[in-house]
Amino acid sequence: MGKLVVTLDNVVIKEVQILKDRLTLGRRPYNDVVIDNLAVSGEHAVLHCVGSDVFIEDLQSTNGTYLNGKAIKKQLLAHNDVVEVGKYRIRYVADEAPDYEKTMILRPPSAASHGGMPQPMAAVLPASIRVLNGGAAGREVLLSKAVTTVGKPGTQVASIAKRPTGYVLAHVEGPLRPKVNGSDVDGDVMPLKNGDLIELAGTKMQFIQG
Numbered sequence: 001m002g003k004l005v006v007t008l009d010n011v012v013i014k015e016v017q018i019l020k021d022r023l024t025l026g027r028r029p030y031n032d033v034v035i036d037n038l039a040v041s042g043e044h045a046v047l048h049c050v051g052s053d054v055f056i057e058d059l060q061s062t063n064g065t066y067l068n069g070k071a072i073k074k075q076l077l078a079h080n081d082v083v084e085v086g087k088y089r090i091r092y093v094a095d096e097a098p099d100y101e102k103t104m105i106l107r108p109p110s111a112a113s114h115g116g117m118p119q120p121m122a123a124v125l126p127a128s129i130r131v132l133n134g135g136a137a138g139r140e141v142l143l144s145k146a147v148t149t150v151g152k153p154g155t156q157v158a159s160i161a162k163r164p165t166g167y168v169l170a171h172v173e174g175p176l177r178p179k180v181n182g183s184d185v186d187g188d189v190m191p192l193k194n195g196d197l198i199e200l201a202g203t204k205m206q207f208i209q210g
Contacts, residue, residue, distance in 0.1 A: 002054065002079075002094040004033060004047075008087060018054065023047040025085065026059075039063050039086030047077075050188045053161070053170070054092065056083055073173045076159045078146035127167055127192075127209040129160070134203055143167065151178075156201040158185075160192070167192045167209070174201070 004016045004023075016023070016033050023032040026044040035044070041061040048055040057074040058065035066084035067075050077083075079094035129150065130140045141148070143160055149172065151157035156174030160167055168189040171177045177184045179199040180192070192198075194209040 002092060005091045005093060006033065006035070007089045007091070013088070018047065018049060021049045023049075024059075025090075026061075033090075035085060035088055037086050037088065040088070044085055045083070053077075053189065054094075055170075056092075061085075073153075073157075075149070075172060076147050076161055076170055078161075124162060124164065124166060125210045127162075127194075127207065129198065129205045129207055132197075132204040132206055136203075140208075150198075150200060150205070151203075152201040158198075158200055160207075161189075165191075167207070169198065 002018050004018065006013045006016070014033075024043060024046050025031055025033040025035065026042050027034070027036060027038075027040045028042040031043065041059070041063070043059050044061040045059055045065045046057050048057060054077045055074055056065065056067065056072070056077055058072060063086060064071050066072065067077075068082055069084070077092045079092065081092045083090040083092065126142070126144075128140050128142045131137055141150075143162065145162075147159050147161045149157055149159045151172075151174070153173070156176055156178065157172040158178045159170050159172050161170065168191050169178065169180065169185060170189045171185055177186075179185070180190055181197050182199075192207045192209075194207065196207040198205045198207060
């Protein structure tokens with residue numbers, strides 16, 4: 001699942017391997033990641049591991065949890081993301097995985113029998129979301145990052161993550177879950193396909209791939 005590298009003033013304080021589905025972070029000694037600093041709450045944040053995905057969630061801490069400089073409530077982590085707690089920086093290092101941006105070589109079933117050469121295929125086609133209503137109608141956002149968040153902070157937020165098998169949508173924040181093609185997103189993540197309609201915080205969007 002990867003590891004967490006805790007630093008203070010660019011000096012590595014500790015490294016913690018992610019070996020279970022739930023890790024707590026805080027000042028109290030019973031936490032999995034203990035940071036003994038008054039700016040850190042007793043139970044500050046928690047990491048949830050779902051399959052190969054790792055989420056960071058703030059536990060209503062006094063000073064907040066920041067991801068890459070932005071305050072968050074719950075967020076899916078990507079490789080090399082930096083969580084800031086007080087003056088401490090915690091870098092998430094994912095397990096070594098193939099570079100999804102590079103071309104994958106796949107051999108069709110008939111290639112071996114006919115002595116053919118492997119045919120290159122793109123791992124994941126580029127994708128974007130297009131806003132369909134409201135003041136931003138017609139705006140298109142390219143999903144170029146490993147994880148893109150959409151919605152209204154404090155109301156309803158979702159994330160769209162790029163995986164080697166395609167894109168998936170996850171509920172991040174808010175009492176109501178986002179809808180895909182009129183149905184609530186059940187579970188932690190939902191695979192997206194070209195043309196899917198997403199409803200989030202009163203905004204309708206279309207997922208476009210290819």
